[in-house]
Amino acid sequence: MANDNTKPACTRDELDQSRYLTRKILFKKQPVSAIIFAFDGDPYAYVNHCMHMNRPLDCEQDAIFDETGLYLRCSMHGFIFDPKTGECQSPVCFGQRLQSLRLKEIDGTLYFAEKHLTLID
Ligand code: FES
Structure with a gap:
C-alpha cells in the first residue's frame, strides 16, 4: 500500500496564511488541480472542478x-x-x-490521503 506521507499537499502554516492553495495532481489518471483551504479551523481539499460547466472555481x-x-x-x-x-x-x-480529497495532518504538514492521487511537479 502506498505511503500517504509521500503526497504532501502543504504545511499547516502555509494554509493558515493563505485564502486557499492549489496543487496540480493526477487524480484517477486525470490531470486536475486541487484546492486546499481551512474552514472553521479544519483543512479541506477538493478537485477544483465545478460540475456545472466543467470549470475551476477560480477560473474568473x-x-x-x-x-x-x-x-x-x-x-x-x-x-x-x-x-x-x-x-x-x-x-x-x-x-x-465537488470531488473531495482526504487530507491527513502529520507534524504540521497536510498530506493527501488518496490512493488514486499523484502529485504533478
Ligand atoms: S457555476 Fe457555471 S461553471 Fe461553475
Whole structure:
C-alpha cells in the first residue's frame, strides 16, 4: 500500500496564511488541480472542478469563497457549495458534490490521503 506521507499537499502554516492553495495532481489518471483551504479551523481539499460547466472555481477570479466567507463559490456563474461537504446549494446542480480529497495532518504538514492521487511537479 502506498505511503500517504509521500503526497504532501502543504504545511499547516502555509494554509493558515493563505485564502486557499492549489496543487496540480493526477487524480484517477486525470490531470486536475486541487484546492486546499481551512474552514472553521479544519483543512479541506477538493478537485477544483465545478460540475456545472466543467470549470475551476477560480477560473474568473482569484477566489473560491463568496463574499460572506460561508460558501465556496464558482467564479464562472456563481454557484455556491458547502465548504464542509462540497454539496452544491444552487438550484441547477443542487445536491451534487465537488470531488473531495482526504487530507491527513502529520507534524504540521497536510498530506493527501488518496490512493488514486499523484502529485504533478
Ligand atoms: S461553471 Fe461553475 S457555476 Fe457555471
